Amino acid sequence: MSVEVGSKVKGKVSGIKNFGAFIELPERKTGLVHISEVADQYVDDINEHLTVGEEVEVKVLSIGDDGKISLSIKKAKAPAPKPKPKKEPTPEDFEKKLAGFLKDSEERISTIKKQTESRRGGRGGKR
Structure with a gap:
């Protein structure tokens, strides 16, 4: 050759x-x-x-x-396969993520409120 x-x-x-x-x-x-x-x-x-x-x-x-x-040497090798292009986010994807975030946030806030109320004697700070 x-x-x-x-x-x-x-x-x-x-x-x-x-x-x-x-x-x-x-x-x-x-x-x-x-x-x-x-x-x-x-x-x-x-x-x-x-x-x-x-x-x-x-x-x-x-x-x-x-x-x-x-x-x-590196150009003699076969090119690496290209990664698949990422799917473009749709408004529905955003709505799902937002709904999940809101649910998670509400659960965390609820947990924090319960912990705070239990430390105050269960009255929730109402006087």
Whole structure:
């Protein structure tokens, strides 16, 4: 398989530096995966994600005029499924939430009043 921009190829990690990893590609070529292209999340230590000799699939991002090959591991992976869009709230949903809130509030106020009255001797503060 030839190394062309946009293609996905398998390679072997041949070296790791703090800024990225060198990947040995087919046709005796070597490319660099920058640390920002290793994983979807922030990578502080590349050694936590890759080891020398590990086989990885990479996507060829660019090939410079000087022959430098820029690679990405995270772009070689299939895109994560998109989350389902949330249902837009309707006026009925709002009314249900409001009714539930009012019921809950009334129950809490009622409980507080009962506790207060019991502390005053059950007369409810009427004199």
